[in-house]
Amino acid sequence: MATGKVNKRSVDALKPGTGVSFLWDDDLKGFGVKVTPAGALSYVLQYRMGGREAKTQRYSIGAHGSPWTPATARTEAERLLMLVAQGIDPSEADRKRRDDAVNLAFSAYADRFHAACKGDGWRALVARCLRLHVKPVLASKALPAITKADVVAVFDAMPADQQANRRNVFAVLRRLFRWAIGRGDIERTPMEGMETPPAVRARDRWLSDDELVRVWNAAPACHRCFGPIVRLLIATGQRREEVSGLDWSELNRADRLWRIPGTRTKNGEPTTVPLNDLAVAELDAVARGDKWPKRGRTFTTSSGEGFTAYSKGKDKLDATVAAAGDPLPAWRLHDLRRTLATGLQRLGVRFEVTEAVLNHVGGSRAGVAGVYQRHDWKQEKRDALDAWGRHVAACLTGVDDETNVVALRVRTPA
DSSP states (O other), X not given: OEEEOOSHHHHHTOOOOSSOEXXXXXXXXXXXXXXXXXXXXXXXXXXXXXXXTSOEEEEEEEESBTTBXXXXXXXXXXXXXXXXXXXXXXXXXXXXXXXXXXXXXHHHHHHHHHHHOOSHHHHHHHHHHIIIIIHHHHTTOBGGGOOHHHHHHHHHTSOTXXXXXXXXXXXXXXXXXXXXXXXXXXXXXXXXXXXXXXXXXXXXXXXXXXXXXXXHHHXXXXXXXXXXXXXXXXXXXXXXXXXXXXXXXXXXXXXXXXXXXXXXXXXXXXXXEEOOHHHHHHHHHHHTSSOOOSSSBSSBOTTSOBOOOHHHHHHHHHHHHHHXXXXXXSOOXXXXXXXXXXXXXXXXXXXXXXXXXXXXXXXXXXXXXXXXXOOOOHHHHHHHXXXXXXXXXXXXXXXXXXXXXXXXXXXXXO
């Protein structure tokens, strides 16, 4: 067994033989150079995990040439021997690192996390946050290798004015890392000690009757899915994902009722939504008659997928509204939900009924009251939504047919 100083001079002087040969360094035990009969050179480390009775193992550092020179290979051998002294097998650590790079690559792992998420609203939020803000930064970095600095880089890449999005991304990442801990894929979250981004001041924007009329009338000019979605948001006050993800199997025209399963609600609680005349008429238009399909997505794109182009649809809607008059002050689709809640208040509907319509679990439906108060408000919800439908219809015509009173016009809130 040849021994000597493994340096540039000795490595350059090595010649191939009839079989594999080694030059072992006489200073750093276990470090050597392997020479094949074809003249290929590579650096290796020979070690034992345990005492003399343990089996000798050999680790390949790499082939001679950039980046492995006698000097860099010696430095790597010293690092590996430190691992051995700590009871860490370099071969096992290297195998785990390669497995992590494949099985725990962040982008693929995030997709598995998304598939495990429950509720359409939460799943949509997770998908959007990961696609727009997280994956572009963390890419395929192995999950166990992600540090707090990597997570901070995600938020540094986000526009400073997107406070609500920053909180959403924080919530998604926090849940993802906790999920990974629960599966045993990581031991600690890299977000430990990070402060939750400050809360955004609650929005108070709602649309006046005039604004509601302009949005309603402009909706048909938008995408064939987006227009009806907007009108159903106005008529029912339900959440965007609940309306856009509507399935015909959830609807009953004879009973004029929409049953949303808990798997599709934000809070996981199933709910029923009585359908007023406006909602029924809009669904009739989508179904092209009063015979509604028994199953299948209500709103599908040309590719057969569900509608998700909300931003593009909202831009078209705003442009159509502006073309018919002055542009509306900044508003969001979620403001239509607040508009219905405000409208029910103006119509004298009880607060508990409004919360039932919106499927809120806070306020009067939280805590002890929520446990013992199990009334479903079914008839009250129907009365409230019918009254709201008549109010919106009166705004569209300018006159309330029942009272012959011109509908009240409320000034747009500042």
